[in-house]
Amino acid sequence: MQHLMTIDDELYCVWLGRARMGYALHMQNSVWPVALEGASTLLFDGERHCVTIAVDGDRVYVHLDGTAHELVLHDPIAFHVADAAGPAQDSVRAPMPGSVIATPVAAGETVAAGDTLIVIESMKLETAVKAPRDGIVEAVNFMVGQNFERDAVLATLVRSEE
Amino acid sequence: MGRIQSRIDIASGSFCANAAHNTALAEELRQRQHRARYERPQRDIDRLARQNKMFLRDRLTALLDPGTPFLELSTLAANMAYGGDAPSAGQMSGIGIVSGREVVIHADDASVKGGAWYPLSVKKIVRALDIAIENRLPMVHLCDSAGGFLPLQRDLFADRYFAGRIFRNQSILSKMGVPQLSVVMGHCTAGGAYIPALSDYSVIVRGTGAIFLAGPPLVKAATGEQVTIEELGGADMHTTISGTADYPAASEAHALALAREIVGSWTLPEKTMIDRIEPEEPYYDASDLYGILPRDSRTAFDMRELIARIVDGSRFHEYQPAYGTSLVCGYARIWGMKVGILANNGVLFNDSSLKGAHFIQLCDKNRTPLLFLQNITGFMVGREYERRGISKDGAKLIMAVSGASVPKFTINCNGAFGAGVYGMSGRAFDPRFMFTWPGAQTSVMGAEQAVDVLSNIKVKQLEREGRHLASEEIAAIREPVLEDYKREQSAYYATSELWDDGILDPIDTRNALGICLSAALNAPIENPHYGVFRL
Numbered sequence: 001m002q003h004l005m006t007i008d009d010e011l012y013c014v015w016l017g018r019a020r021m022g023y024a025l026h027m028q029n030s031v032w033p034v035a036l037e038g039a040s041t042l043l044f045d046g047e048r049h050c051v052t053i054a055v056d057g058d059r060v061y062v063h064l065d066g067t068a069h070e071l072v073l074h075d076p077i078a079f080h081v082a083d084a085a086g087p088a089q090d091s092v093r094a095p096m097p098g099s100v101i102a103t104p105v106a107a108g109e110t111v112a113a114g115d116t117l118i119v120i121e122s123m124k125l126e127t128a129v130k131a132p133r134d135g136i137v138e139a140v141n142f143m144v145g146q147n148f149e150r151d152a153v154l155a156t157l158v159r160s161e162e
Numbered sequence: 163m164g165r166i167q168s169r170i171d172i173a174s175g176s177f178c179a180n181a182a183h184n185t186a187l188a189e190e191l192r193q194r195q196h197r198a199r200y201e202r203p204q205r206d207i208d209r210l211a212r213q214n215k216m217f218l219r220d221r222l223t224a225l226l227d228p229g230t231p232f233l234e235l236s237t238l239a240a241n242m243a244y245g246g247d248a249p250s251a252g253q254m255s256g257i258g259i260v261s262g263r264e265v266v267i268h269a270d271d272a273s274v275k276g277g278a279w280y281p282l283s284v285k286k287i288v289r290a291l292d293i294a295i296e297n298r299l300p301m302v303h304l305c306d307s308a309g310g311f312l313p314l315q316r317d318l319f320a321d322r323y324f325a326g327r328i329f330r331n332q333s334i335l336s337k338m339g340v341p342q343l344s345v346v347m348g349h350c351t352a353g354g355a356y357i358p359a360l361s362d363y364s365v366i367v368r369g370t371g372a373i374f375l376a377g378p379p380l381v382k383a384a385t386g387e388q389v390t391i392e393e394l395g396g397a398d399m400h401t402t403i404s405g406t407a408d409y410p411a412a413s414e415a416h417a418l419a420l421a422r423e424i425v426g427s428w429t430l431p432e433k434t435m436i437d438r439i440e441p442e443e444p445y446y447d448a449s450d451l452y453g454i455l456p457r458d459s460r461t462a463f464d465m466r467e468l469i470a471r472i473v474d475g476s477r478f479h480e481y482q483p484a485y486g487t488s489l490v491c492g493y494a495r496i497w498g499m500k501v502g503i504l505a506n507n508g509v510l511f512n513d514s515s516l517k518g519a520h521f522i523q524l525c526d527k528n529r530t531p532l533l534f535l536q537n538i539t540g541f542m543v544g545r546e547y548e549r550r551g552i553s554k555d556g557a558k559l560i561m562a563v564s565g566a567s568v569p570k571f572t573i574n575c576n577g578a579f580g581a582g583v584y585g586m587s588g589r590a591f592d593p594r595f596m597f598t599w600p601g602a603q604t605s606v607m608g609a610e611q612a613v614d615v616l617s618n619i620k621v622k623q624l625e626r627e628g629r630h631l632a633s634e635e636i637a638a639i640r641e642p643v644l645e646d647y648k649r650e651q652s653a654y655y656a657t658s659e660l661w662d663d664g665i666l667d668p669i670d671t672r673n674a675l676g677i678c679l680s681a682a683l684n685a686p687i688e689n690p691h692y693g694v695f696r697l
Binding site for chain 1: 163462487508539540544608
């Protein structure tokens with residue numbers, strides 16, 4: 001799998017492989033020889049370019065031929081999972097048997113990932129059960145004081161907008 | 163490796179209230195540590211000056227390489243024992259750098275009862291030597307002790323892990339080929355005489371240092387012989403006549419300079435190879451830990467938030483993210499060194515126990531040290547779970563924890579109760595190092611539950627005698643038990659009794675673990691092998 005990178009907000013799939021002289025840049029179906037000489041000379045396909053590189057956390061800024069470019073390398077797992085939250089996360093189940101001590105949201109409310117849907121108590125622990133993703137609360141199935149078994153569906157979510 | 167996405171709202175009221183609570187706990191820890199290290203009665207300070215001796219902390223500064231980290235262990239040992247008379251149990255121990263070598267340092271504190279060994283002093287010295295043995299670390303002893311604290315001799319002398327263990331451990335360390343140096347800066351009397359005698363190298367300070375099996379008063383009582391300290395066991399006698407000590411020194415400063423040169427002559431050990439890369443600071447700020455840890459330890463929180471503030475780049479590869487979710491398992495790096503982390507997100511169920519046992523074996527095969535982050539009220543109880551074999555699955559986790567050959571490190575972050583402590587590599591399971599956070603607790607069960615059990619037994623007993631108790635009488639039984647229980651499950655009690663290697667300010671955890679991991683890699687890692695897993 002190639003590296004996923006956005007350059008000035010446009011997505012590229014690239015790979016930097018080993019080559020006899022420096023590196024080989026694989027992009028689409030082509031391969032170009034590349035190398036960095038010192039900190040400021042980029043060798044690309046036999047030509048020399050002057051570059052200035054600045055790193056700020058996950059972002060790299062490259063100044064090349066009078067223009068600055070912003071590069072962001074993406075973690076492939078996070079990238080591919082981002083929009084893939086499926087129906088498995090529509091129902092929120094009890095991690096252990098217990099009883100409900102608070103219901104901060106009601107059906108119809110919009111929640112963001114990480115918002116507390118229901119607070120339960122079990123095995124001496126008070127646990128806030130959180131929304132696994134953004135959505136709208138379809139139902140909260142238990143009231144304060146009610147008991148439930150493990151894996152009981154505590155609340156359900158539906159997707160917003162669609 | 164992907165970065166943990168923190169979901170903490172650092173502007174929320176709950177975060178700020180937690181932060182205030184936990185910052186106060188950290189400040190209390192700092193003050194208590196400062197008192198244990200520096201505050202002494204004036205007469206003890208005056209006596210040291212009269213004897214021309216340096217204060218323990220100044221000796222330590224002179225011994226260590228300037229600008230290098232020093233991890234002090236069990237600073238608050240004995241803080242709840244002996245009526246507070248023995249700060250740090252009258253001993254200092256820790257891991258530091260001397261002439262470029264990682265060493266364990268152990269020092270008697272002559273400003274506490276003349277450096278006398280209390281029962282917990284002995285426990286602390288034995289532990290320091292155990293650390294040296296387990297991690298193959300050379301050791302420097304700074305000796306200045308009046309000997310065993312006689313009124314409590316029955317609790318420090320005869321048993322397996324009492325004073326004799328110090329000398330047994332010294333001999334074993336030497337047998338393993340790990341060097342030891344003693345610097346005799348005060349009296350080494352009776353058993354204490356064996357610390358320099360069993361060290362590979364020893365330096366003795368002229369005028370203040372002395373080594374003998376019995377001091378002049380005891381010699382006079384036993385045989386009638388009248389003899390001075392210098393004649394009986396002074397620096398010149400031992401370095402020119404008996405050969406018990408190796409190098410005479412004109413002053414403490416001279417002795418410590420000699421000590422640094424001797425340690426510098428020891429061959430640098432080769433470290434065990436593990437997966438190790440350039441370190442990276444955590445993406446999230448460690449000080450957030452104060453706002454994440456709850457004010458009430460019974461409130462659940464996501465341990466991934468803690469992990470994100472401890473590990474390199476806040477990066478974490480989670481293993482089995484959808485199975486047995488009450489135990490979070492996964493790989494991360496600390497100061498560039500790869501570790502396998504097990505952290506509790508709730509009670510241990512059958513599935514989480516199996517997941518933990520499996521993950522430990524993966525790490526063991528993979529030569530990846532293990533980090534246990536305890537926040538555990540116990541294993542799940544009830545008919546359904548017994549029928550599914552919760553004891554059997556817990557046994558698998560305990561078998562894996564006990565059998566793992568890679569180094570283990572344990573932090574009690576919030577609470578550790580009941581058999582959960584066993585499954586999460588408590589002190590009895592020989593983690594190389596074990597630390598507690600200031601608000602964390604540990605006991606066989608929670609205080610309220612234990613008091614319920616105890617008071618129910620008492621009430622039933624009285625009922626059999628035909629007596630019925632009013633609710634205030636029951637409360638009168640409960641209250642003192644509850645108070646004792648809460649006191650004895652606190653972090654300060656645990657560290658007082660040396661159930662850990664010290665209390666850590668949460669924000670220091672990453673650095674402490676870096677030193678511990680580096681220290682642990684001085685010992686080779688055995689091939690994986692286990693006992694029988696009940697399947």
